[in-house]
Every structure is written in C-alpha cells, then in structure tokens.
Amino acid sequence: MMDIKSSMAQIKVHDKMFGPFLSDQDIQQQVRKIAEAINSDYAGLRPMFIAILNGSFMFASDLFKYLTIDAEICFIKLASYKGTTSSGQVITAIGLDVDIIGKDIIILEDIVDTGKTLNEFLPKLLHHQPASMKIAALLHKPEAVKFPIRIDYLGFSIPNKFVVGYGLDYDGLGRNLKEIYQLV
Ligand code: IMP
Numbered sequence: 001m002m003d004i005k006s007s008m009a010q011i012k013v014h015d016k017m018f019g020p021f022l023s024d025q026d027i028q029q030q031v032r033k034i035a036e037a038i039n040s041d042y043a044g045l046r047p048m049f050i051a052i053l054n055g056s057f058m059f060a061s062d063l064f065k066y067l068t069i070d071a072e073i074c075f076i077k078l079a080s081y082k083g084t085t086s087s088g089q090v091i092t093a094i095g096l097d098v099d100i101i102g103k104d105i106i107i108l109e110d111i112v113d114t115g116k117t118l119n120e121f122l123p124k125l126l127h128h129q130p131a132s133m134k135i136a137a138l139l140h141k142p143e144a145v146k147f148p149i150r151i152d153y154l155g156f157s158i159p160n161k162f163v164v165g166y167g168l169d170y171d172g173l174g175r176n177l178k179e180i181y182q183l184v
C-alpha cells in the first residue's frame with residue numbers, strides 16, 4: 001500500500017517508511033542540466049538514446065523534453081538468466097531492435113548501484129560497434145560500487161540507502177512519485 005499524505009512528508013510503501021530526499025524541483029533542475037550538456041556536446045550530431053526499463057522511463061521522458069538537438073530513443077529491458085559461463089548470470093537486452101553500428105549512443109539509467117548491470121551490458125553493446133557510447137544516470141551510489149563504471153552525465157551522487165520514486169520502485173510500487181524518497 002502506498003500512503004501519500006502530502007507531497008513531501010514521510011510515506012509508506014508496502015511495509016517500509018521513506019522520507020523526503022530529492023524534490024521535484026531538484027530533480028528537474030539536474031535533468032535539465034544533463035540535457036543542456038548533451039545539447040552542447042552533441043551539437044550537429046544525432047545521438048541514439050537507449051533507456052533501460054523499467055526504472056528510467058521518467059528520467060528518459062523528462063530529459064528528452066529538454067533536448068533541442070535531433071535525437072532518437074529506444075527502450076530496452078535487461079533480463080538476466082543462468083548462463084553456462086563460469087560467471088553464472090548472463091544479461092541479454094530485450095527490445096534492442098535498432099541498428100547501432102556507427103551511432104553515437106547514450107545509455108539512460110535511473111541509478112547505478114553496484115555497477116553490475118552496466119558492467120555486463122556495456123561490452124555487449126560495444127560489440128555492435130557504435131561510433132561512441134556514453135552513460136547518463138540520474139543517481140549513483142558511489143559507496144555501493146563493485147564494478148566501476150564511468151558515468152558521463154550524472155544527476156546526483158547519493159548515500160548507499162535504498163530510494164524510491166521518479167521511476168524507481170520498491171517491490172513494484174513508488175514509481176509514480178514525482179519526488180525521490182529514501183528509506184528511513
Ligand atoms: P546495479 O547493477 O547494482 O548497478 O543495479 C542497478 C539497478 O538496480 C537499477 O537500475 C535499479 O533498477 C536497481 N536499484 C539499485 N538501487 C536501487 C534503489 O535504491 N531503489 C530502487 N532500485 C534500485
């Protein structure tokens with residue numbers, strides 16, 4: 001159950017309490033900054049954004065509205081399954097139906113936590129020979145990193161605490177919040 005009393009008071013998602021962390025305004029300001037940096041870095045180019053579902057849908061949507069350059073976007077889902085390699089898990093992209101050869105790719109992620117997901121996925125994308133590949137993430141938890149990832153455009157560095165809202169969920173709920181809340 002999600003119980004929202006006011007737009008920035010403590011909220012309950014399932015069994016846990018979350019406190020206000022980043023306001024709608026904080027988030028929009030950073031998303032706009034990232035878009036402005038991309039507008040300038042990619043002037044005259046036509047980047048292809050690859051947004052990783054589910055969590056990045058709001059970030060991708062808002063960022064895209066602030067872009068003034070020509071840009072394309074596609075949405076993919078990453079699924080991990082038990083592979084036959086020694087490392088066990090294998091990550092595949094569902095929905096990557098566009099040709100990325102020779103394109104300037106910008107990956108959109110809601111949050112980079114341990115870095116495991118991108119660490120496994122990026123080499124696979126590079127295999128398709130894009131002209132360039134950069135990463136834009138709204139949130140990053142530096143203390144949680146196990147697989148270092150270079151984030152080219154970052155919204156916020158945050159403490160190693162679980163967060164919900166603005167696309168991020170706790171067990172399926174909380175994605176619809178305009179703000180980001182932190183576990184208390
Ligand atoms: P990583 O592979 O450990 O970097 O995990 C990245 C994914 O875990 C993100 O794309 C999120 O879907 C999820 N995740 C990590 N931290 C949080 C959090 O605090 N709240 C909600 N989802 C999270």
Ligand code: MG
Pocket residue numbers: 052053054055056109110111
């Ligand atoms: Mg995600």
